[in-house]
Amino acid sequence: MKLYDTVNDVDARHLTKDVVASVSGVTKRFDSGTRALDRVDLDVRTGDFVAVVGPSGCGKSTLLRMVAGLEKPTDGSVALATESVGFIFQEPTLLAWRSVRGNVEVCAEIARLPRGERRRRAQAAIDAVGLTGFESQLPRMLSGGMKMRASLARALTSEPELLLLDEPFGALDEMTRLDMQSELQRLYAERRFTAMFITHSVSEAVFLANRVIVMSARPGRIVADIAIDFAHPRHPDLRYDRRFTDHVAEISETLRGAR
Numbered sequence: 001m002k003l004y005d006t007v008n009d010v011d012a013r014h015l016t017k018d019v020v021a022s023v024s025g026v027t028k029r030f031d032s033g034t035r036a037l038d039r040v041d042l043d044v045r046t047g048d049f050v051a052v053v054g055p056s057g058c059g060k061s062t063l064l065r066m067v068a069g070l071e072k073p074t075d076g077s078v079a080l081a082t083e084s085v086g087f088i089f090q091e092p093t094l095l096a097w098r099s100v101r102g103n104v105e106v107c108a109e110i111a112r113l114p115r116g117e118r119r120r121r122a123q124a125a126i127d128a129v130g131l132t133g134f135e136s137q138l139p140r141m142l143s144g145g146m147k148m149r150a151s152l153a154r155a156l157t158s159e160p161e162l163l164l165l166d167e168p169f170g171a172l173d174e175m176t177r178l179d180m181q182s183e184l185q186r187l188y189a190e191r192r193f194t195a196m197f198i199t200h201s202v203s204e205a206v207f208l209a210n211r212v213i214v215m216s217a218r219p220g221r222i223v224a225d226i227a228i229d230f231a232h233p234r235h236p237d238l239r240y241d242r243r244f245t246d247h248v249a250e251i252s253e254t255l256r257g258a259r
């Protein structure tokens with residue numbers, strides 16, 4: 001696995017073997033003067049599903065964008081142990097003129113995979129997210145949930161080792177959102193990618209993650225790193241389990257104190 005760094009190569013040498021992404025001492029000040037993050041340290045280990053929750057505007061997206069290399073820290077560094085990174089945004093950002101298959105294949109095209117391999121991976125991802133039969137549809141013919149499924153399939157086609165998700169289900173209605181949570185954690189149980197997932201929903205975080213990171217109000221700091229050790233795949237009824245509701249209560253309480 002190639003080591004590279006979003007800041008400089010020196011920092012990548014600090015990575016220990018099972019760490020996929022390492023954020024150390026990261027502070028972010030925008031030119032506007034806003035201080036979004038304050039000395040954040042976070043190691044994401046291979047196979048982790050890390051959910052990040054925190055008050056609105058505390059710097060969650062900024063943190064994710066820095067891990068993606070889309071934003072540079074003002075102080076500190078971010079190091080990644082893989083170049084195989086997928087990104088899913090809240091908006092599905094599908095190309096309007098391309099079919100589901102065309103959209104799902106786009107990352108594999110950019111990666112210049114041979115056509116046969118592209119097709120194979122795209123079909124496997126389309127089947128995995130439950131869009132079989134919709135391959136030729138254009139985005140405007142799809143529901144919000146189906147668009148998000150297509151976006152998820154597009155990210156999976158490049159078989160990323162690290163999947164970064166910025167509130168991907170935030171715009172979906174409640175039922176579709178619960179379906180997508182089940183779908184995502186089933187895919188995680190099957191493929192065991194490493195994931196970093198931003199959300200406003202504490203129960204979504206507990207249902208999906210094996211670690212929930214709680215951030216303070218801006219400038220965001222990490223105030224808790226809570227292990228959620230339910231086995232994967234997780235059944236929807238887990239949400240009624242006492243241990244699940246205890247975790248939700250504990251994290252919600254921590255969040256209230258973090259504002």
Ligand SMILES: Nc1ncnc2c1ncn2[C@@H]1O[C@H](COP(=O)(O)OP(=O)(O)OP(=O)(O)O)[C@@H](O)[C@H]1O
Nearest residue numbers: 030031032034036055056057058059060061062063
């Ligand atoms: N490019 C930018 N330039 C200036 N300020 C920015 C920029 N991007 C984000 N900010 C500010 O930095 C702070 C953190 O923003 P960020 O989007 O990371 O927070 P967030 O926790 O993801 O918010 P939310 O939960 O509401 O989505 C906010 O005050 C935001 O206005």
